[in-house]
Amino acid sequence: DAEITQSPRHKITETGRQVTLACHQTWNHNNMFWYRQDLGHGLRLIHYSYGVQDTNKGEVSDGYSVSRSNTEDLPLTLESAASSQTSVYFCASSEDQGNQETQYFGPGTRLLVL
Amino acid sequence: GDSVTQMEGPVTLSEEAFLTINCTYTATGYPSLFWYVQYPGEGLQLLLKATKADDKGSNKGFEATYRKETTSFHLEKGSVQVSDSAVYFCALSDPLSGGSYIPTFGRGTSLIVHP
Numbered sequence: 220d221a222e223i224t225q226s227p228r229h230k231i232t233e234t235g236r237q238v239t240l241a242c243h244q245t246w247n248h249n250n251m252f253w254y255r256q257d258l259g260h261g262l263r264l265i266h267y268s269y270g271v272q273d274t275n276k277g278e279v280s281d282g283y284s285v286s287r288s289n290t291e292d293l294p295l296t297l298e299s300a301a302s303s304q305t306s307v308y309f310c311a312s313s314e315d316q317g318n319q320e321t322q323y324f325g326p327g328t329r330l331l332v333l
Numbered sequence: 334g335d336s337v338t339q340m341e342g343p344v345t346l347s348e349e350a351f352l353t354i355n356c357t358y359t360a361t362g363y364p365s366l367f368w369y370v371q372y373p374g375e376g377l378q379l380l381l382k383a384t385k386a387d388d389k390g391s392n393k394g395f396e397a398t399y400r401k402e403t404t405s406f407h408l409e410k411g412s413v414q415v416s417d418s419a420v421y422f423c424a425l426s427d428p429l430s431g432g433s434y435i436p437t438f439g440r441g442t443s444l445i446v447h448p
Contacts, residue, residue, distance in 0.1 A: 261440035324376030
């Protein structure tokens, strides 16, 4: 069965360190997304990609970067981790169906920045 | 811009009670509407969707009807179970949102069902 996986599931890091969160999907979807989920804010879009070599900023992209070198993977990098980036991070993918697209979410990565 | 407003939670019910979670939206175009569910410790998953006015989406005993005249998409279930305890997100995807089709999510409503 096709799936979307994230690793690690839990991560503790220190302020100032670079951190990379992995996202891998076997749906063969062109579209991939990164969100963060925080109490009181719901889901907020960080970055997204519509295909290989395509990346776009979301509403809360400062301090984050992504790269898309193949269809399956969209790693999220925190350049210099800050305590404000403590959150639960979700990766999602969708196929090209216009405004009827369903998003398929990974299980999430819980990140704690000390 | 587009927005989705959901009722504040948590919603606390006894098993077999009737559930309604309100959702209203504003959109520039004619959006598709979605309900996603997030069980504890998991990612979101699609519960149901509707793509045009008066469509009813349904799944696992949950239903929601696309009401264009009231810009609403309320989620209902006739008899909830403990296993329905989760966070429910209403969302829309608007074809006039700059062509991106990225969904706009509500903030989520937590449902707690007691035995």
